[in-house]
Every structure is written in structure tokens, then in C-alpha cells.
Amino acid sequence: MSPQAFLRRVGFVLFLAVVTAFWALPMLWLVTAPFDAHPGLTVRWPEWTLDNFRRLSESPYAFSSLRNSVLLAGGAMILVTVFGALAAYALSRVHVPGRGAILYGMLLLSSIVTGTAAMVPIFQLMFTLGLIDDRTGVILVLTGGLLPAAIFVLKDFMDATPRSYEESARVFGASPTQVLRHVVLPIARPGLATIAVWALVNAWGDFLTAYILLRDPTKTPAGVVMYTFYSEGGQANLPLISAFSVLYALPVVVLYIFVSRRYGFRFHGGIKS
Amino acid sequence: MGEIRIEGLTKVYSGNVTALDRLDLTINDGEFFALLGPSGCGKTTLLRTIAGLEVATSGRIHIGERDVTKMSPGDRDVAMVFQDYALFPHMTVSDNIAYPLRIRKVDQASRAQTAARVGAGLGLNGLLERRPGELSGGQQQRVALARAMACEPSAFLFDEPLSNLDARLRLEARTFLKGLQHQLGVTTVFVTHDQAEALAMADRIAVMEAGRLRQLGTPAEIFHRPIDTFVANFIGSAPMTMLDADLVRGRLYVAGTTIEQEVAVRWSGPDPSDGPVVLGIRPEYVRVGAFGPMTVQATIRIVENLGATVLLTAETASGDRLQALVPDGTQPAVGAQVELSPVAERVLLYDEEGHLMTPATQAAPAPA
Numbered sequence: 117m118s119p120q121a122f123l124r125r126v127g128f129v130l131f132l133a134v135v136t137a138f139w140a141l142p143m144l145w146l147v148t149a150p151f152d153a154h155p156g157l158t159v160r161w162p163e164w165t166l167d168n169f170r171r172l173s174e175s176p177y178a179f180s181s182l183r184n185s186v187l188l189a190g191g192a193m194i195l196v197t198v199f200g201a202l203a204a205y206a207l208s209r210v211h212v213p214g215r216g217a218i219l220y221g222m223l224l225l226s227s228i229v230t231g232t233a234a235m236v237p238i239f240q241l242m243f244t245l246g247l248i249d250d251r252t253g254v255i256l257v258l259t260g261g262l263l264p265a266a267i268f269v270l271k272d273f274m275d276a277t278p279r280s281y282e283e284s285a286r287v288f289g290a291s292p293t294q295v296l297r298h299v300v301l302p303i304a305r306p307g308l309a310t311i312a313v314w315a316l317v318n319a320w321g322d323f324l325t326a327y328i329l330l331r332d333p334t335k336t337p338a339g340v341v342m343y344t345f346y347s348e349g350g351q352a353n354l355p356l357i358s359a360f361s362v363l364y365a366l367p368v369v370v371l372y373i374f375v376s377r378r379y380g381f382r383f384h385g386g387i388k389s
Numbered sequence: 390m391g392e393i394r395i396e397g398l399t400k401v402y403s404g405n406v407t408a409l410d411r412l413d414l415t416i417n418d419g420e421f422f423a424l425l426g427p428s429g430c431g432k433t434t435l436l437r438t439i440a441g442l443e444v445a446t447s448g449r450i451h452i453g454e455r456d457v458t459k460m461s462p463g464d465r466d467v468a469m470v471f472q473d474y475a476l477f478p479h480m481t482v483s484d485n486i487a488y489p490l491r492i493r494k495v496d497q498a499s500r501a502q503t504a505a506r507v508g509a510g511l512g513l514n515g516l517l518e519r520r521p522g523e524l525s526g527g528q529q530q531r532v533a534l535a536r537a538m539a540c541e542p543s544a545f546l547f548d549e550p551l552s553n554l555d556a557r558l559r560l561e562a563r564t565f566l567k568g569l570q571h572q573l574g575v576t577t578v579f580v581t582h583d584q585a586e587a588l589a590m591a592d593r594i595a596v597m598e599a600g601r602l603r604q605l606g607t608p609a610e611i612f613h614r615p616i617d618t619f620v621a622n623f624i625g626s627a628p629m630t631m632l633d634a635d636l637v638r639g640r641l642y643v644a645g646t647t648i649e650q651e652v653a654v655r656w657s658g659p660d661p662s663d664g665p666v667v668l669g670i671r672p673e674y675v676r677v678g679a680f681g682p683m684t685v686q687a688t689i690r691i692v693e694n695l696g697a698t699v700l701l702t703a704e705t706a707s708g709d710r711l712q713a714l715v716p717d718g719t720q721p722a723v724g725a726q727v728e729l730s731p732v733a734e735r736v737l738l739y740d741e742e743g744h745l746m747t748p749a750t751q752a753a754p755a756p757a
């Protein structure tokens with residue numbers, strides 16, 4: 117190796133190290149700060165304690181909010197996966213005129229639906245439906261926002277499944293639901309697992325929808341409760357926030373590992389190359 | 390019980406593609422029936438319409454005593470083997486084979502039993518717990534056959550069942566499939582665009598072109614008496630030699646020779662009208678040397694060795710090309726002047742529109 121090549125190599129490794137450190141720091145903070153008696157905004161070797169978690173348990177809504185998050189995100193996950201699969205299957209198999217336009221249109225609108233811009237009309241809609249301060253309302257709005265992208269990705273999975281599988285089952289006398297249960301869904305399983313986790317993670321991280329649609333503090337999810345750990349003056353209560361952050365992040369990480377082990381993620385992406 | 394009767398069947402796809410055009414066809418019970426034709430002639434469409442995967446635009450389909458035209462695929466009592474076999478990738482071989490029984494709500498234990506029995510009959514023991522992805526092409530094909538057999542239908546429908554196998558395996562599978570069909574005695578319709586496959590396997594062949602039936606007959610009939618020049622060109626490993634000829638007052642002028650009236654009339658049928666015709670002769674029935682009523686002088690241009698036989702391509706002084714298939718070792722050299730004699734009983738004459746003129750008495754199926 118020439119000296120120049122060597123130097124270039126060293127420079128490249130250094131660059132990678134800096135980039136890695138940049139992304140790793142927040143992670144390190146997340147695993148050290150909660151166990152530090154005096155957590156700050158820097159990463160350092162903690163003065164080990166579990167006191168932060170004890171103080172967290174004294175806060176009235178901390179743990180109930182995690183349960184609420186499970187309900188909201190779980191509900192949205194189930195609805196997105198079920199309706200996404202059905203819609204993607206239909207769109208993949210039935211020739212609808214302007215199918216591509218419908219898909220792209222939905223995808224475009226979906227980013228608006230759960231976005232800040234649409235919050236007033238969504239609030240009015242939920243108000244008219246009597247779904248204010250109701251978890252169902254939040255689940256529906258989250259589902260609506262996630263569905264288009266889910267359909268888009270799942271349709272690709274369905275398109276990749278040869279029709280002859282279904283036709284073969286039909287000739288053997290399978291009903292449409294049997295074709296779906298025995299053939300289509302099992303084959304699309306990696307795609308469904310991917311979408312389920314993706315929907316759950318998205319709904320889990322939601323703040324705005326729940327913040328606007330829910331009043332009752334016993335119903336609020338973790339994302340909103342996190343916000344209450346700021347004082348009136350906007351001062352962050354770092355011991356509580358750091359401890360809560362770990363609890364908030366843990367379920368998603370566990371789920372991710374579980375699904376990845378069990379089903380294996382296979383992401384073909386939504387765009388045809 | 391398994392007769393398939395098709396009457397005036399028409400299938401028009403959206404976009405005005407007429408894939409089947411008023412087709413009439415009866416496939417006998419227990420028959421091994423081939424649908425043969427070039428790409429895009431509607432073979433797959435016909436098979437899928439019989440299966441119920443496509444809805445007929447008009448016409449009727451009967452299977453056995455039942456009119457199935459409007460029935461859904463599952464009620465027609467047929468089993469289809471797809472070109473890609475369509476084995477379910479997430480199920481084991483055993484579950485794949487037993488899938489038709491699962492639909493019929495047969496319990497798990499007897500399903501596994503049937504799968505093992507049918508699988509054993511096709512040499513699949515030891516593979517039952519594998520998934521389709523872990524099988525060779527030939528094994529996959531047998532699993533697809535086993536699955537079709539497990540449902541004990543009144544007819545099998547195969548879409549190009551051998552086309553995904555390599556050349557060697559295809560020959561084996563051909564023999565195997567024919568034996569299996571003979572043994573089961575179930576009406577079987579199979580699609581192929583390979584004429585050799587159709588000739589070798591089928592009891593009867595339907596040659597299709599552009600959604601219509603061109604000719605229907607046994608392999609011998611189709612091979613020896615193609616009804617028109619389209620079929621004649623399509624059938625045979627080496628294409629039939631076609632020579633432009635003229636009929637003038639009973640005499641036939643072809644490739645620089647003249648055929649006397651008493652021979653020509655055997656080829657053309659009685660009272661032919663004068664005019665241009667086409668003389669067809671298969672290379673298999675052209676001999677080197679002067680035999681019989683027709684002999685032409687020609688120069689050997691190309692010599693192709695096919696193993697046990699050699700295909701000669703010769704050119705006459707009139708510019709006509711003639712092919713002959715001769716036993717290995719007897720072939721003349723390139724450039725040699727030879728006499729070529731078509732076997733008189735094998736000569737076929739086609740009129741200007743390409744229809745066969747030669748009466749059936751001329752070309753008897755058994756060689757003289």
C-alpha cells in the first residue's frame with residue numbers, strides 16, 4: 117500500500133468514527149442518563165442509582181400512559197395491517213382504471229392528513245363524530261395517516277406473488293377467503309410483519325394527534341406525558357425524562373427484535389425499479 | 390364421464406383481442422389430447438376457459454353430462470397444472486399435494502396419508518417434508534402432478550407441463566407422463582407449442598391458429614396428411630419441403646421435371662383445375678437415387694449430421710430446394726450431383742389457397 121493510500125484510508129476511518137460517534141451519543145445518553153443521580157445533557161460515566169425510576173413511579177400518569185400507548189399504537193397497527201392488506205390485495209388484483217393515480221394521490225394526501233396543517237379540520241371532524249377524548253378517534257386518525265403508505269408497500273408484495281398460486285387454489289375449489297387465508301397472506305407475511313412494526317412505531321411516536329384529541333389525562337399516551345415533564349417555564353426535568361425515555365423506547369426495541377427473529381424483515385420498497 | 394364438449398366457444402379479451410373464435414371441439418373420455426399451435430394462437434386461453442379461470446364470451450362447455458359454462462372453477466371437477474407449477478412456497482410438499490383435500494375438509498391424518506400414497510406413486514417419498522424451493526424442476530413437476538391427482542378430477546388440464554424442464558429431462562418426463570395418463574385413464578388436455586411433444590404423447594391433436602381449429606386428428610393423420618400448408622409447415626422436426634408446381638391439363642410440372650397424368654391425378658384428385666399448386670414432401674420420404682415416378686437432378690448444398698440420420702439440402706437446376714433425410718453413412722458429399730426421388734405415396738398437393746388436394750387413398754398411414 118502506498119503512503120498516500122494509507123493516509124487516505126486513515127482519513128476515511130477517522131471520518132467514519134466521527135460520524136458514528138455523532139449518531140451514537142444520543143444512544144449512549146439514553147442508556148446512561150436514567151441511571152445517573154444527576155443527569156445532565158452530556159454523556160458521562162453515571163453515579164449509579166435507580167432513584168430516577170422511583171421518582172417516576174410517583175408521577176401519577178407515567179405508567180398508565182405507557183398502557184395507553186400500547187392501546188393506541190396496537191389498535192392502529194392492527195387496523196393498518198388488516199385494511200392495508202385487504203386494500204393492497206384488491207388493488208393488486210382488480211384492474212381499476214387510474215390505479216396508479218389513486219395510489220400516488222393517496223400517498224400524497226396521507227402526509228397531509230396527520231400533518232399539522234389538517235389538525236383543525238380533523239378536530240372538527242372528530243368533534244362532529246363525538247370522538248373527542250376517545251381513544252377510538254385517535255386510532256382512526258393515526259390509521260388514516262398510515263394506511264396509504266402501507267397499501268403502497270403491500271401492493272408491491274402482492275404484485276410479486278404470481279397469480280397462478282391463487283388460480284391454482286381456485287381450481288381446487290378454494291373460496292376467495294380461503295385463497296386469502298391459505299395462499300396470499302402467508303406469502304405476504306414478511307411484508308405484513310414489516311408494515312405492522314412500521315405502523316406500530318409510527319403510532320407509538322405520535323404526539324400531536326393524541327395531544328389535540330384527548331383531554332382526560334388518564335387516557336393520554338406516553339408521547340404526551342413526556343411533555344408534562346417540563347416545568348411551566350419550559351425547564352426540562354431531566355431525571356424524569358431520561359428514565360421515562362428508556363421505558364418509552366424499550367417496547368419498540370423488543371418488538372423489533374422479536375419480529376425480525378420470527379419473520380425476518382424483507383423490504384422490497386414501494387417503488388418499481 | 391370425463392368427456393369435454395366445446396360448442397361455438399368464443400373468447401374476446403378486453404381491448405378486442407379475439408383469442409378464441411367459434412371453436413367446436415369434443416375431447417373423448419379418457420383421451421390424452423394435445424392443443425398445439427404457435428405462440429398466441431389461444432391454447433392457454435382455451436385451457437383456462439375450460440378450467441373456468443376465464444369467462445367465455447359466448448358458446449358452451451360441457452364436462453361429462455354437466456354444462457359448466459357458468460360454473461366457478463372449483464365446481465367443474467377439473468385439476469390444472471400450471472406452466473410454473475404454482476406450488477405454494479410456504480407449504481411442504483405433503484401439504485401441497487393434500488391441498489385439494491384440505492379444501493374438502495378432509496381431516497389432517499387422512500390428508501397426510503393420501504399425500505404419502507400419491508407422492509409414493511410418483512417417486513416423491515423422502516421429499517414430503519421439503520418445501521417446493523428445495524426441489525429440482527423435475528421434482529416440482531411431479532409434485533404438481535401429484536397435487537392434481539390427489540383431487541381425483543374428471544379431467545386434467547396441463548399448460549405446457551414440460552416447458553420448464555431441460556431437454557433431457559423433458560424426454561423422460563414425456564414418457565413418464567404418457568405412461569401415467571394411460572394408467573389413470575383420466576381425460577387429459579395438454580397445451581404445447583412443441584409439435585414433437587404433441588406427436589409423441591397425444592392420442593389426438595388439435596392444431597390451432599389465431600383462435601381457430603386448423604386440424605383435428607391422430608398424430609399419424611396430422612403428420613401424414615396436414616390439411617393445409619400451415620399445419621404442414623408446423624408439424625415435423627424437419628419442415629416439409631414445399632415445391633412450387635403447375636398443373637396443366639392433368640400433367641404436373643415441378644422442379645424441372647414433368648409428372649405424367651396417371652401419377653399426377655393420384656396426387657391431385659380427379660378433375661383438378663389447371664393452375665399453380667404446391668407439392669409437399671417430407672424429407673423423411675425422399676430417397677437418393679432414381680425410384681418411382683418422380684426423380685429430380687440436384688446438387689447437394691448442405692449436409693447436416695443429426696446422429697443416426699443426415700439431413701441433405703439440395704438445389705435443382707430450376708432453383709428449387711429439396712431436403713432429404715438419409716441414414717448415416719450413405720450421404721453424398723457437398724457439391725455432388727444426385728438424383729432425388731420422393732416416395733410417390735407420400736407426396737401431397739396443396740392448391741393455391743394452401744388446402745390439401747390429395748385424396749386420402751393416396752397417403753396411407755402405413756408406409757409401403
Ligand SMILES: Nc1ncnc2c1ncn2[C@@H]1O[C@H](COP(=O)(O)OP(=O)(O)OP(=O)(O)O)[C@@H](O)[C@H]1O
Pocket residue numbers: 402403404406407408426427428429430431432433434435582
Ligand atoms: N388477459 C388477457 N388480456 C388480453 N389479451 C390476452 C390476455 N391473455 C391472452 N391474451 C391474448 O390472447 C391471445 C391468445 O393468448 P394465449 O395466451 O391463449 O396464447 P397461447 O396460445 O397460449 O400462446 P403461448 O404459446 O405463447 O403461451 C394472444 O393474442 C394474447 O395476446
Ligand SMILES: [Mg+2]
Pocket residue numbers: 432433434
Ligand atoms: Mg400459453
